[in-house]
Amino acid sequence: MASAATESRTVTGRRQSRLVELFDYKPFLIFLCLLPAAAFLLVFLSYPLGLGIWLAFTDTRIGRTGQFIGFENFVSLWHDRVFITTVGNTLLYTGAATVGKFALGLWLALLLNNHLPFKSLLRAIILIPWIVPTVLSAIAFWWIYDPQFSIISYVLVDVLGWRDSYIDFLGQPWPARWSLIAANIWRGIPFVAISLLAGLQTISPSLYEAAMLDGANAWQRFRHVTLPMLMPILAVVLTFSVLFTFTDFQLVYAITRGGPVNATHLMATLAFQRGIPGGQLGEGAAIAVAMIPFLVLATLFSYFGLARRKWQQGEDND
Amino acid sequence: MTDQSLGSRPQLTDQERDGVIDWSSGPRRFITLYLPLSLFLIVLLFPFYWMAITAIKPNGELLDYKNNNPFWVKSPTLENIHKLLFQTDYPQWLWTTMMVAAVATALSLFSSVLAAYAIQRLRFKGSQYVGLAIYLAYLVPPSILFIPLATLIFQFGLFDSPLALILTYPTFLIPFCTWLLIGYFKSIPYELEECAMIDGATRLQTLWRITLPLAMPGLISAGIFAFTLSWNEFIYALAFIQSSEKKTVPVAVLTQLVEGDVYHWGSLMAGALLGSIPVAILYSFFVDYYVASLTGAVKE
Numbered sequence: 343m344a345s346a347a348t349e350s351r352t353v354t355g356r357r358q359s360r361l362v363e364l365f366d367y368k369p370f371l372i373f374l375c376l377l378p379a380a381a382f383l384l385v386f387l388s389y390p391l392g393l394g395i396w397l398a399f400t401d402t403r404i405g406r407t408g409q410f411i412g413f414e415n416f417v418s419l420w421h422d423r424v425f426i427t428t429v430g431n432t433l434l435y436t437g438a439a440t441v442g443k444f445a446l447g448l449w450l451a452l453l454l455n456n457h458l459p460f461k462s463l464l465r466a467i468i469l470i471p472w473i474v475p476t477v478l479s480a481i482a483f484w485w486i487y488d489p490q491f492s493i494i495s496y497v498l499v500d501v502l503g504w505r506d507s508y509i510d511f512l513g514q515p516w517p518a519r520w521s522l523i524a525a526n527i528w529r530g531i532p533f534v535a536i537s538l539l540a541g542l543q544t545i546s547p548s549l550y551e552a553a554m555l556d557g558a559n560a561w562q563r564f565r566h567v568t569l570p571m572l573m574p575i576l577a578v579v580l581t582f583s584v585l586f587t588f589t590d591f592q593l594v595y596a597i598t599r600g601g602p603v604n605a606t607h608l609m610a611t612l613a614f615q616r617g618i619p620g621g622q623l624g625e626g627a628a629i630a631v632a633m634i635p636f637l638v639l640a641t642l643f644s645y646f647g648l649a650r651r652k653w654q655q656g657e658d659n660d
Numbered sequence: 661m662t663d664q665s666l667g668s669r670p671q672l673t674d675q676e677r678d679g680v681i682d683w684s685s686g687p688r689r690f691i692t693l694y695l696p697l698s699l700f701l702i703v704l705l706f707p708f709y710w711m712a713i714t715a716i717k718p719n720g721e722l723l724d725y726k727n728n729n730p731f732w733v734k735s736p737t738l739e740n741i742h743k744l745l746f747q748t749d750y751p752q753w754l755w756t757t758m759m760v761a762a763v764a765t766a767l768s769l770f771s772s773v774l775a776a777y778a779i780q781r782l783r784f785k786g787s788q789y790v791g792l793a794i795y796l797a798y799l800v801p802p803s804i805l806f807i808p809l810a811t812l813i814f815q816f817g818l819f820d821s822p823l824a825l826i827l828t829y830p831t832f833l834i835p836f837c838t839w840l841l842i843g844y845f846k847s848i849p850y851e852l853e854e855c856a857m858i859d860g861a862t863r864l865q866t867l868w869r870i871t872l873p874l875a876m877p878g879l880i881s882a883g884i885f886a887f888t889l890s891w892n893e894f895i896y897a898l899a900f901i902q903s904s905e906k907k908t909v910p911v912a913v914l915t916q917l918v919e920g921d922v923y924h925w926g927s928l929m930a931g932a933l934l935g936s937i938p939v940a941i942l943y944s945f946f947v948d949y950y951v952a953s954l955t956g957a958v959k960e
Contacts, residue, residue: 372782372784382834386809386812387797391805393811453693462947473939474939475936477911478935479707485711486710627807
């Protein structure tokens, strides 16, 4: 009885140790560790990416497999006024919002880099617009931009008396575009500010001391000390920001849904409108694929711009 | 300056910095520092104040600026919130969103820990390229993927099922978490693991007993980020879910609470506010991890 128990224990022990050996066999362990992540990314990212590019060259609709039609989708988009406007909107939206976010974000970071009471509380509060779900804050903006009950109009007309009439923020193309850009800037400032603040805090005060001894004024200190030292981190944050602003969907979908009369569509919202409710999967995919060249440009910029930086998990042997 | 110096330069303590930076005088400091800072705070927080005050305003005050000061509320009411909780599927939406976010986060953390460990610790030929591939995966935006993913989800029979979201969210969560964790594992001295292995621990034991406990702050921040990102996700949830009761909060607030041309602004704002509260609470508990890893991730 006792010996049988011991025997079975040694058998399981041996089996366990063989299993342990297998788990200590490095190639197997590497394979095993990468398997879950790779499976997710191959099935739900790489494959769909390829499928999307294929769909862009077909006339697939919802519920019907499409035929290969070559560049027909792209040719018809090229002659589509709405699509051309949309590309223009996307470039304007990305450009203007990025400039706004970085100018204001850098300013805020410089302010926060001073000696202030309640420093960490302040940083925590400033990040709030960034952590709250985009659509939910977009709904607040939708209400702020209401044609009849906009609080901005109320302040300008009834409190300050600077204008005679309420502003129709979302009813006309240009005001609608600027309203969206303003909302995007609002949401982007915290991330830019906190990231740049992290960069600012690594700049040694002795550099400023040296510059002051050499007689540099505030602007010169900013231009010749702060800015060059901040460049690497600025480049990373800029790349990410451009990428995500360019492919933005939520804000526009929540506030204008591309209106008035398609005037504020971004490429992502147009792709959605044509592809999902419109049922033209092929055309929608073509619009999405048309974003890729812009994204590749941004990524190449990041790659070559940052090539001198060590890649994160780096070549260094630590 | 070289880029390498950025990573190696130590963070300065407040004391070291303040003596030098704090040079401007009283009134000037007010104009150049406190005034713009207060303006920033007001602008950044105003939409939330506006959301909150709208959520508790009775309809009469909401639509009458002539006789009421719109910035204040005279007779606050819970009617909007009551309506939201008891006459709509709002509790159901909250529950769905929380469940989807929690499961997607758990799956992603599991996959990311293993992947980051393999890339950072089990050095192998090409581990750099695997790392680069994961970085590139992070750069592929959902707005490009949702159309082919929709056809895929349909083929798998997952359309209109929360499983569709649970399985697709890891595509943007895994690259992000892996990237964050690689940085974290790197900061843990490898000698600790070597010691454990000399004492006879297997690699998995080492990961479980030594590396993971030490990487806990990294795991927590990756988890919070993943949860917040899932909560915020919109385009997949909009495209893959149709039934009202299976929608997530951001989608449902936008598509279910707006009936035709009549906007119930009170309930709409209450919905937006309540939907923000869970992430805000999570964030406030772990804000230090959050800020540290955000700045760390960008700086690396």
